[in-house]
Amino acid sequence: MITILGPTASGKTRLAVALALKLNAEIISADSRQVYRRMDIGTGKDLDDYCVEGQRVPFHLIDICEPGTKYNLFEYQRDFLAAYDLIRGRNRLPLLCGGTGLYIESVLKGYQLSPVPQDAALRERLSDKSLDELTEMLRDLKRQTGSAMHNRSDVDTPQRAIRAIEIEMGVLAAQRDKDEGRCMERSFPQINSVILGVDIDREERRKKITARLKERLEQGMADEVRSLLDEGISPEDLTYYGLEYRYVTEYVTGKITFDEMFQRLEIAIHQFAKRQMTWFRGMERRGFTIHWIDAMLPMDEKISQALSYI
Known part of the structure; x- marks a missing residue:
């Protein structure tokens, strides 16, 4: 297996898709919130990224459960193994991609849960x-x-x-x-994986996070939250999912203003990206070898560098 990890806004999904096309691979998502249906803008699914020049890369573990439920690590391991076995059964290469370090480490280390x-x-x-x-x-x-x-x-x-x-x-x-x-x-098999990390400069990451937040709000992230509330999902259940859903829910329910929501959410996402990198550096201290690739390289150079590690 190949694993591609990185903080939010690092471009890891685009790299994974480009690499998957080269290697006849299928992508297994490692994102703790993209599992939820109709939570699209707030979780940054960007499903269009999985289609390049008319070719669509198969993906797994996105849109697999309903909002309001509490998907957990045990369920992720179960669903990961089902997707992994399915891909291997097709004689294709599994490519794990995401930013939820806990999910990634749980399958690479084989947590017995x-x-x-x-x-x-x-x-x-x-x-x-x-x-x-x-x-x-x-x-x-x-x-x-x-x-x-x-x-x-x-x-x-x-x-x-x-x-x-x-x-x-x-x-x-x-x-x-x-x-x-x-x-x-539950027994969990040993899975050998080359791990690629997408490394993005802190200031560049901050710029991308702010720009992406503005874009998602323009795309209708508040309307997405309103729609979920209209379905009968409680504000408490939505705030459980943290980050965008916490602050946008507070905004649409009148607890904070738009400007307060934007400022708090922007800070929270920056802090979240920093914690993601802390987790990945911790993985290195725990014995994982991560081959880091500069996020700002042209895609063909990133692909070439990735292939040199595989």
């Missing part, structure tokens, strides 16, 4: 705690589990932090069960 159901009693106990308090609880749990599973990009709302705590507590329980010979984990 058990499903973690929602815990109503735990959620009730945590319901009045602040995001800072929840984040500290999560940090303590991670110290106990030794887990690299959650970083701040996963817990930017109280709902996401509570879900992360549920998962870490599930990991802790599974570790205890394993020690006592009672753990039933």
Whole structure:
């Protein structure tokens, strides 16, 4: 398998598509929000990028579940393996592409996971705690589990932090069960992958993020959120998805002005991209070799450099 990773606005999808055409590959998305149908502008699906000169590159794990649901890592591993086996069964090359470091690392490292159901009693106990308090609880749990599973990009709302705590507590329980010979984990195969990273200069990344945010707002990101609310999806469920959906929901429900929404969202996306790079650098410290390619190179040079690593 080939893996292409990078922060938001780095151009990783375009590189993946161009490389997939060269190598007869199919793309498996590693994006925690592009799994949701009708959440298109806010998640930056850019599905037109998968079509080049009339040729469409097959992609997987985009538009596979309904808004309002809480897709999780266990489900991603399951769906990844199904897509991976399907692509290999066609004698084609799987190409994993995305910016959700947790999803990428979970399949490259082969995390052994058990499903973690929602815990109503735990959620009730945590319901009045602040995001800072929840984040500290999560940090303590991670110290106990030794887990690299959650970083701040996963817990930017109280709902996401509570879900992360549920998962870490599930990991802790599974570790205890394993020690006592009672753990039933999903086995995960070892998948060998060349990892390519798209590296973009910080200032250039900031420019692209701001320009893309303006473009998405012009494309109707607020209308997309209104449409989802009109479907009956609650504002709380939409803010769970963080970033665009958090701040645009606050804007369309009248909690903040357009200018406040733009400023806060712009800052949040810049911070998110920085955390993505922190995760990828952490992967290198955890033993992964990432071959970095300059995002500003012409596409033919990026393709040539990528092929030299494969």
